[in-house]
Amino acid sequence: MKVSVVGGSGYVGGELLRLLARHPAAELSQVTSDSMAGRPLSRAHPTLRKVSSLTFVPHAALGPADVTFVATPHGEAMARMPELLASGGTVIDLSADHRLRDPAQYPRYYHADHPHPELLSRAVPGIPEFYRDALRGASLIAVPGCIATAAILALKPLAAQGWIGPSPIVVDAKSGSSASGRDAGPAGLHAERSGVMRAYAPTGHRHTAEIEQEVGSPVALSCHGVEAVRGVLATAHVFLRQPVTEKDLWRTYRAAFGSEPFVRIVHESDGLYREPEPKILAGTNFCDIGFAVDASRGRVVTLSALDNLMKGAAGAAVQCFNLKAGVPETTGLDFLGLHPI
């Protein structure tokens, strides 16, 4: 399939290109970036040296493709989406512009009205674990945010069981620096970022709305930046409607994800890596999910780890692409990670 990447010079764009460059079902035709137009892809993404001879083209030069990946900053894709969809191909949007079904949420979380609210109900969430059949026929796919993906995968099976009580689910997330993108400004300077443990969004993080939309419960999300380049660890505190045992959780997660290629239940009684850790997931498309029961407080703690650029963005997008292309879902996504790293 002929594929293009709009906004290919950022970290998510680079990860997409890394995955698509040797994908057997993808013929990479155009990669746009106004700021990098005319320069080789490897100028922005050194891992593509001697891999692709393409150069960036301006956004205005974009032609039709079977699948167009959009990795532009939030707010840019929403204006251009009708034009992108008019070409007849599938659009996989990795920005936040089509993640929320309720248009009223955009002014609240993104400080602007959505210019094309009629498209929001058309967008299928890029979560194959829950929307596999719909994704095969989708023309507009909205890949969730990295923290949202981690939290949703851990929480939605519990919500489906009716176990979550009326109290908000408290989600405490830690993320690496690449999650803030290539244009993070002074916050990304080494002098500012090195050694950091920073609460950058104690309340009001945008992914709150995405998690609530999928899980159907109020969510209290706090986000921290930590000393890592890649990785998200989302710890969720779920206050239960009824007592739940560890075996209940094993059965529930096994039923939800036992056949999934990229979601692993990690809750082991021995060894160093007993619960999920993002460190060993760098470059992989896995989301590892663990849990613990706090019976005395009527609480379940879930732990979900992923690489924010992979299962939290580009990897999930390519997984969706594989569904559209009719190839095995793991195509181009079979890297198992590094250890030690």
Add this chain to the structure above:
Amino acid sequence: MTQCPECDAAVANSAMVTGEIFPCPDCGTELEVTGKEPFTVEPAPKEAEDWGE
């Protein structure tokens, strides 16, 4: 075929002998074969950890 007493994963291995210890494929708990007919397992005894508590 039986189930892991910790996580309910299906575990089976006809080649094992009574007393043999193996890890549960899901939760990693070390299980000891306590019977063959029927196949039964229990968590294997392990040394207690003391991390200075």
